[in-house]
Amino acid sequence: MAPTAPDSLSAQEVATLSTKAIAAKATAYCPYSKFRVGACILTQTGEYISGANVENAAYPVGTCAERVAFGTAIVAGHKEFKAIAVATDIKPAASPCGMCRQFMREFTAPSFPVYMFDADGDYTVKTMGEVVI
Numbered sequence: 001m002a003p004t005a006p007d008s009l010s011a012q013e014v015a016t017l018s019t020k021a022i023a024a025k026a027t028a029y030c031p032y033s034k035f036r037v038g039a040c041i042l043t044q045t046g047e048y049i050s051g052a053n054v055e056n057a058a059y060p061v062g063t064c065a066e067r068v069a070f071g072t073a074i075v076a077g078h079k080e081f082k083a084i085a086v087a088t089d090i091k092p093a094a095s096p097c098g099m100c101r102q103f104m105r106e107f108t109a110p111s112f113p114v115y116m117f118d119a120d121g122d123y124t125v126k127t128m129g130e131v132v133i
């Protein structure tokens with residue numbers, strides 16, 4: 001299936017991604033960094049799958065919100081994805097790290113939209129091909 005362009009999401013889909021990614025911050029396990037990250041994926045079948053960062057005393061063992069959300073979606077059987085939202089408590093919004101971009105690239109095209117929500121709930125959207133650290 002052809003990748004979905006960022007402008008193809010409806011206002012309702014963006015609003016739901018926002019609500020769910022922001023809510024997912026509350027589920028983060030981040031006692032070391034205290035940096036909460038929530039994520040939510042919209043699948044092509046219209047389901048929303050959330051994740052949050054889960055840290056570990058050994059830093060590289062911890063997992064980012066994006067990878068928790070994508071892993072959850074994959075093991076639930078989803079194969080096609082419309083967009084991901086990532087929410088943090090900072091401004092400007094954070095973009096996915098290199099490991100997350102590599103992880104997401106396995107399942108998405110360079111045109112896959114990444115919505116990045118900041119502390120105020122405002123967002124910027126870039127494609128996977130555009131996001132940089």
Ligand code: THU
Nearest residue numbers: 033035037053064065095096097
């Ligand atoms: N983190 C994410 O979960 N996603 C991002 O896009 C940026 C960073 C997490 C990893 C770690 O738990 C904390 O934020 C600080 O880097």
